[in-house]
Amino acid sequence: MVSIKDVAKLAGVSIATVSRTINNKDRVNKETRERVRQAIEKTGFSPNTLAQNFRRGRTNFVMVVLPSIGDPFFAGVVKGIQSIAQQKGYNVLFCESKMNSDEFTSLLVSRQADGLILLATVPPSGIEVLNRERHRTLPIVVACEAIQPEVRHLPSVHIDNVAAAKEATRFLISHGHERIAFISGTNTSLLTKDREAGYRAAMKAAKLPVQDSWVLEGKLTIEGAVKATRSLLHLSMRPTAILCANDDMAIGALHEIRSTGLTVPDDISVIGFDDIRYSQAVFPPLTTVRQPAEEIGEKAMYRISHAIEEGITLTSEPELVPHELVIRRTVARRN
Amino acid sequence: MVSIKDVAKLAGVSIATVSRTINNKDRVNKETRERVRQAIEKTGFSPNTLAQNFRRGRTNFVMVVLPSIGDPFFAGVVKGIQSIAQQKGYNVLFCESKMNSDEFTSLLVSRQADGLILLATVPPSGIEVLNRERHRTLPIVVACEAIQPEVRHLPSVHIDNVAAAKEATRFLISHGHERIAFISGTNTSLLTKDREAGYRAAMKAAKLPVQDSWVLEGKLTIEGAVKATRSLLHLSMRPTAILCANDDMAIGALHEIRSTGLTVPDDISVIGFDDIRYSQAVFPPLTTVRQPAEEIGEKAMYRISHAIEEGITLTSEPELVPHELVIRRTVARRN
DNA sequence: CTGAAAGCGCTTACAG
DNA sequence: CTGAAAGCGCTTACAG
Numbered sequence: 059m060v061s062i063k064d065v066a067k068l069a070g071v072s073i074a075t076v077s078r079t080i081n082n083k084d085r086v087n088k089e090t091r092e093r094v095r096q097a098i099e100k101t102g103f104s105p106n107t108l109a110q111n112f113r114r115g116r117t118n119f120v121m122v123v124l125p126s127i128g129d130p131f132f133a134g135v136v137k138g139i140q141s142i143a144q145q146k147g148y149n150v151l152f153c154e155s156k157m158n159s160d161e162f163t164s165l166l167v168s169r170q171a172d173g174l175i176l177l178a179t180v181p182p183s184g185i186e187v188l189n190r191e192r193h194r195t196l197p198i199v200v201a202c203e204a205i206q207p208e209v210r211h212l213p214s215v216h217i218d219n220v221a222a223a224k225e226a227t228r229f230l231i232s233h234g235h236e237r238i239a240f241i242s243g244t245n246t247s248l249l250t251k252d253r254e255a256g257y258r259a260a261m262k263a264a265k266l267p268v269q270d271s272w273v274l275e276g277k278l279t280i281e282g283a284v285k286a287t288r289s290l291l292h293l294s295m296r297p298t299a300i301l302c303a304n305d306d307m308a309i310g311a312l313h314e315i316r317s318t319g320l321t322v323p324d325d326i327s328v329i330g331f332d333d334i335r336y337s338q339a340v341f342p343p344l345t346t347v348r349q350p351a352e353e354i355g356e357k358a359m360y361r362i363s364h365a366i367e368e369g370i371t372l373t374s375e376p377e378l379v380p381h382e383l384v385i386r387r388t389v390a391r392r393n
Numbered sequence: 394m395v396s397i398k399d400v401a402k403l404a405g406v407s408i409a410t411v412s413r414t415i416n417n418k419d420r421v422n423k424e425t426r427e428r429v430r431q432a433i434e435k436t437g438f439s440p441n442t443l444a445q446n447f448r449r450g451r452t453n454f455v456m457v458v459l460p461s462i463g464d465p466f467f468a469g470v471v472k473g474i475q476s477i478a479q480q481k482g483y484n485v486l487f488c489e490s491k492m493n494s495d496e497f498t499s500l501l502v503s504r505q506a507d508g509l510i511l512l513a514t515v516p517p518s519g520i521e522v523l524n525r526e527r528h529r530t531l532p533i534v535v536a537c538e539a540i541q542p543e544v545r546h547l548p549s550v551h552i553d554n555v556a557a558a559k560e561a562t563r564f565l566i567s568h569g570h571e572r573i574a575f576i577s578g579t580n581t582s583l584l585t586k587d588r589e590a591g592y593r594a595a596m597k598a599a600k601l602p603v604q605d606s607w608v609l610e611g612k613l614t615i616e617g618a619v620k621a622t623r624s625l626l627h628l629s630m631r632p633t634a635i636l637c638a639n640d641d642m643a644i645g646a647l648h649e650i651r652s653t654g655l656t657v658p659d660d661i662s663v664i665g666f667d668d669i670r671y672s673q674a675v676f677p678p679l680t681t682v683r684q685p686a687e688e689i690g691e692k693a694m695y696r697i698s699h700a701i702e703e704g705i706t707l708t709s710e711p712e713l714v715p716h717e718l719v720i721r722r723t724v725a726r727r728n
Numbered sequence: 729c730t731g732a733a734a735g736c737g738c739t740t741a742c743a744g
Numbered sequence: 745c746t747g748a749a750a751g752c753g754c755t756t757a758c759a760g
Binding site for chain 2: 104107108109111112114115117122126127128129130131133134136140146149150151152153154161164167170279280306308309310312313315336338339340341349388
Binding site: 444 | 753754755
């Protein structure tokens, strides 16, 4: 592999000069620069990024941790992240959060990225690591996900999930629904818990009871929701509406309701969460709570870049962004 | 930041010994090891990954380039990749292919990853780079995507897209359809071109004409397909079936057909491609060509790891994996 | 089993 | 504007 030395030799200059022309920081004489440029061309030299990273102590990468690569909701968030990253001169790398604790620790400790955007819950093992002071040199912002109490000091940007779920539930109630079910995500998803809390609060405020059998785990997946919906439909006093903690589950619910020969929204109303791109295309088009995905991504990336450049002074106040109930055709008035 | 020197000092050994206990290659005396372990514990030392990468000339990362982070099709591929990667001791990083040529070049040239899995078309600028011999030290495998003629030497694993599209088209023909439309992807997507070629070949073999107005670009998106379908439906002799180059577009087609008051499959039949998880849940459940996503991911990762460990001897024969026409409920017999 | 030393390929004060 | 030199934090032959 050709190194900076080869270029220097060919150009008849020192390696310092080669380095300088590449990073054009200090002024390099125009002619010298040209000679170096030619030598680079001729040798096909390109700087060893590994050496640069090491030497500079930074990589220009921002790492984004997300729950799953194939989740359409994150398309928007990622778009927002990328647009600011490009503008600020960062590259963005992604990894899935289904990593073991060692991987997560190494992510935090290794300086392989200059900053971290967490779009997923911090794994339990990671919490401990995060709390040790010496790791606080890595700028981190949490986005979309609600912040775990154990890592309250982390900055975050997300919608008010409690309020959003309240609003969706109230919408159902205002349409005459009283038996409203909630399909939640997994236990580990705080965001889901917030949405559940909002649902319960709205029910309580309306003096409506919530039966235990109405609140089921759907694992955030289509299949999980299919199963949950099935048991909901078998209830003797079955719910007239189902609020789902994400759109995948709402789509699963729609599917299962239809399979049973029932109709949405005439027999059962459904509301989802997130407004992924499929939600408007399913039948009937799904009423759901939209998150401003792109805006979340932009804000998260903006804060990270700021923290990297200013040397980490992230405030820990959560930054709330507005949600919006998108009314389509899966909710009907209950007579 | 605490470095290996601090640990060595505290443990009363040389940095070489610290390094050795960490990487436990050579045998280190048990008691020495214990002393070092304690020193590491006390100092909170963790090796500087940037230095390690630089020194070792490798990162233990495999980079996966995909067209879009939020594309559900890749969930399966990624799952396959991750499972083999974990087994082989690699970490997997992802990035989007919407990068400019500089980024792509730097990806190839910088030794930031030990191998590259391309799940997307190589950007035009990248082709030139790839063809320069000196970059062939980075193991690369293309997966899912068809291989561009310009980079024929790259190994790949994918389904036979031509044959798959032929089969889907023949299925339509065997159901009495004669006016069959095709919604393609973008010009840059070779895979889409292959599918179009398969469609045309099947039509030709059946002596069925293909009108120019029947083949439209759908940009691989729901909205793109909505528009394409709309113009298809306005045709005086409108097609009785639409083959779409991916499921997103098929879902868009379903949606638009329904919006017009027509029914799938009674008025128009639809077939998609990929079998993403939403396809079984939309209405009617989508007939589509499934790719063995997880298997593709496994095979790609397996070949990459092999190439990394053996020192790059990738054969360039494409590895074909089987596709499968999944018959659900969007195709009806044409009377 | 362990240490002294070289060196990976850069960047960056420091002189001149 | 340019060069000589130090040094980033490791790993790894080479001796002993």
